[in-house]
Amino acid sequence: MLLLLIPGVGLAIAVGILFGWRWVFAPILGWAMLTWLLGSLRALGKDAKPPGAPADDVVATPVGTDQRTLFWCEECGTEVLLLVRGTNRAPSHCGQRMHERTEILN
Ligand SMILES: [Zn+2]
Known part of the structure; x- marks a missing residue:
């Protein structure tokens, strides 16, 4: 070269x-x-997924379990509570992927 x-x-x-x-x-x-x-x-x-591609398996967070999953934005502090998991990818906020945090409830 x-x-x-x-x-x-x-x-x-x-x-x-x-x-x-x-x-x-x-x-x-x-x-x-x-x-x-x-x-x-x-x-x-x-x-990105091509149009018409099959969606990822949806795994519903079981109701009544003693843990919950939150996503938080490092940039602005926004928190999102996950109710139904559509994909394994974290949602985006402020142009970045949010961080996942699992809390165990008492
Ligand atoms: Zn944000």
């Missing part, structure tokens, strides 16, 4: 001097923007 970089830099300097630096920096900027865009789309699609 480093061996490919040395003639690449030489070629970029030659093109920059002969034809103008916009021919050097525009492709680099375009490559950076494309890489950032693809990385963002990949991160968005990681958690």
